[in-house]
Amino acid sequence: MQVFKAFLRVLKSKFGSAVIYIVLFFLVGLLMTKNGSDESVWEKSKMDLVIEDLDDTPESRALTEYISKGNRIVPAFADEDDLTDALYYTTVDYAVTIPKGFAERLASGETEGIFECRNIHVSYAATNMQMQLEKFVNTVAAYQALGQTTQEASQAALAALSDEAEVTLLQKDTGEKKGENSELLTFFRYMPYILLSVIMNTLCPAMVAMNRKDFRYRTNCSGIRPQSYTLQIFGASALYVGAIWAVFVMAGGVINSTMYSGRLWLAVANALLFALFSAVLAIFVSEFSPGDNIVNILTQVSTLGMCFLCGVFIDQSLLGSGVLSAAKFLPAYWYVRVIRMLSGDIPFEASEVAVALGIEAGFVAVFVLLAILVRRARYTSAVSRRVMA
């Protein structure tokens, strides 16, 4: 068991780089679970508004009524400095002064500079208010062009601009909260990212270390049989990957206070298959004996690429058909598909779940074969290239 123990020690030394991923993942998982929002009613953001109507005409009152809607009106300040302070300290977001003669200037077709606006902090709401004011003036001008008086045009603009489209929330985000165990299944949906990151970042460099040419030479000179060496390496890898998978599965249950039962076991099996895929991918990559930097780049590319393409980070329903067609050639697509079926995003079909799991298992088998082929090819090439010394 000497190789087994040494390999676990090497894995342990590589684990530091994976800790940051694990901590962040658990943190995000915890936040998602505890801070999940049930909001289904949406409201426009309100701003604190000071309106000073010095004109006091039907036109100015129509404008006042229009911009008052959806905002909190703050009484006007007697002192100009007080208003400046209020704007600075954001107790007031925006101040509009409608000067005397506003109605007349509106009637004469003026649109520029017919009221005074003040704000200090640039914000989305302030810009929106600016647009509202311009919209009102332009709408009045449009009604005037149709032959209405300024007073009629102001009332018509007020009525027209007060209409709001009714918005109904049909589906929030990816459908979480829809079915049972939705938080846990959301946790599972993100699991490919963490499994790939952790396993690639640790198993791959550990395998590279154990496959280092001189180290293998010396090991081959000893009394240990090659089969025993390989078995011990795979045994330690299996133990490590199994432990990583078990920790995440258990953590998912604990964080979401859920006991595994029924169809949830399919999610567990799904995660196991993906963990196995991550392991064989790491072994496959390690056969090329890349350096730590290359491993890091490959890990980032494969992990982020697969997660973005296959619907781990963005729901598959939001991805284009072209992207989804390409994603079908990656195991994470089938992983996410199983999770979507379990969470009720798409209808649950036992046969389709079986097909998806089977395809994931197929990916595992293919990469095992590829790793064996590369190992043999590299060994043959190494023997033929070995220079005499």
Add this chain to the structure above:
Amino acid sequence: MKPTVVKIDNLVKRYGELVALDHFSLEIKEGEIFGLLGPNGSGKTTTINCLLSLLSFDKGEIEVFGREMTPTSYDIKREIGVIMQNVAVLDELSVRENIDYFCGLYIADKEKRKACVEDAIKFVGLEDFVNFRPKKLSGGLLRRLNIACGIAHKPKLIILDEPTVAVDPQSRNRILEGIQELNREGATVIYTSHYMEEVEQICTRIAIMDKGRKIAEGTKDELKGMIRNTESVSIEILELPEDVREKIAHLPHVYETDYDGTKLTVRCSGGRHNLIRILAVLQEAELGFGRVYSELPTLNDVFLEITGTALRDSKE
């Protein structure tokens, strides 16, 4: 007569058109420190790799401890310790863990292994660095760790393949002394190197290799006895008339003279008092001279005379 530990008979190894080992034969007896000396590319490491069954070969036979050596001769491999040219340890393990790992590949018993590991640490003088990772060690200490990993299981046959490459003189001496100590404790040693001084210093018998062939074999005295040169006399002299040089060239036992304008080199074959006779000629001619050296032949001279090229100058 001591038993044969290693017997290589007519070994041929080809890499395509290149013949790495050309009917190479060797016999090493128990208790020897056997030196395989040759320039880079002469076939030393190929010989070792074939001996350890890390490489297949085209023709020939290899026996270790009287038994045929094959890739599955695990019982034989357990008796061999290997110290490779490159440091072959795991950077992720400490000094002690590395030695324990390699020792554990040979010795399953935990207590016995523990004692062996401690002995090896003590032997190479790494007591103060047992918890260090290899990356924290200097080149010399790293080489010592490399040796400890190869000898911790107390093998009967130790193979060292250029273990002192890129090692400082102090560590090199320590390593060479260590090898001699291992030999005194009963191990048979095969030592490959292209540093002739090392081979000359520690080896009891030497084989000189070139282009995959064994070109000479014997003790260092036997090897030196194979060549004409028994003494080289060098004299710093700024002026040497041709007639004086001729006179020196005709002295008894002198077979070659060489003068480059500042230094006269006289090579002698056998005989005694060569130096006195040469100096007498110079004094007789009333010629002033500077420093005088008298050198006995080295293995480089042996290699030079047999192959026509200097050992140090040979290219890979």
